[in-house]
Amino acid sequence: MRAQIVFGVILAVPIAVLLYLLFGPAFWRWRRKRRRALAPPAGLEAMLTRNVPLYAAMPAELRRQLLSHVNVFLAEKNFIGCGGQEINDEIRYTVAGTACILLLNREPEYFPGFTSILVYPDTFESMDVQYDGPVEVHERTARAGESWHRGPVVLSWGDVIRGVTDPVDGFNVVLHEFAHKLDEQDSGTDGLPELHALHHYDEWTQVLSREYEALHKRAARGTNHVLDDYGLESPAEFFAVATESFFEKAKAMRTRLPDLYEQLRRYYRVDPATWNY
Missing domain, CATH: 1.10.472.150 (Glucose-regulated metallo-peptidase M90, N-terminal domain)
Structure with missing residues (x-):
């Protein structure tokens, strides 16, 4: 039994x-x-x-x-x-x-x-x-x-x-x-979330890597106006800071950092620069 x-x-x-x-x-x-x-x-x-x-x-x-x-x-x-x-x-x-x-x-x-x-x-x-x-x-x-x-x-x-x-x-x-x-x-907190299509990854990596380096240069010159300097801590923090600015400084990001804005617009599938605020 x-x-x-x-x-x-x-x-x-x-x-x-x-x-x-x-x-x-x-x-x-x-x-x-x-x-x-x-x-x-x-x-x-x-x-x-x-x-x-x-x-x-x-x-x-x-x-x-x-x-x-x-x-x-x-x-x-x-x-x-x-x-x-x-x-x-x-x-x-x-x-x-x-x-x-x-x-x-x-x-x-x-x-x-x-x-x-x-x-x-x-x-x-x-x-x-x-x-x-x-x-x-x-x-x-x-x-x-x-x-x-x-x-x-x-x-x-x-x-x-x-x-x-x-x-x-x-x-x-x-x-x-x-x-x-x-x-x-996906695999970890690294600034690369799970994107909607495989062919998006190369462009995402290129754009966010370039903007991450550009943030270092703007911060050194004191000319950073869209992204908080805390984004310099790591690629993961850069993505989180960029998310804040995408929704809260949408028009400024679309004008000054259009490539970054487009990557986030495609990822989040909304266009907050057109919202009424």
Whole structure:
């Protein structure tokens, strides 16, 4: 009898895995489609109109898409207050509505690989590890946000609300950290997200590498006006910073950095330089 039970368990495991591989993705697509069809939560539209000017600026069809994506996002992500921060609908709706701007005009996966969003009241401290030769140096630094690889997003609510309510300052910690989450969906956080077609990769690499080097030169001359100098930290940070400016300094990027703007327009499948803000 014991042998039969063991054999049954051994047989059941690969069958369960096979069934998941065959039907799991279809189930998730079906469930997300149902959630997108639901009416938005009470107060969501009013909250986004007040807190997220980018939402009010985009065309009506994109606003409808965004609300449907927020339904899924809120169902799949868990908000956790840290440092005394209590989670309320303003936090959930503002963060979700801003993050989902990155998902428009596509069949999204809703930032896979993590479920938790940690929210502090304001700037928080994080431990940086650097190396001076063989010596490991630990240093605490103040952060507005973090995205842990295959882990949570960490946000300062004070920095979130300051960034999202000003749609033209080029600072939006939610767009920045969730751009990192898009970036890590393929093989790692390296400034090269999963693009929509194979033939896009060569041009993306050429343009973003060139603009990354150009940012170094502009920063040295003090003539950088579109991208924040924090983009110099790494190609991954360059992509996240460029994402912030693509949405918040769209007209300036389209004029001054047209090749970079076109790559991001093709990737995000929206044209924020034409939005009404």
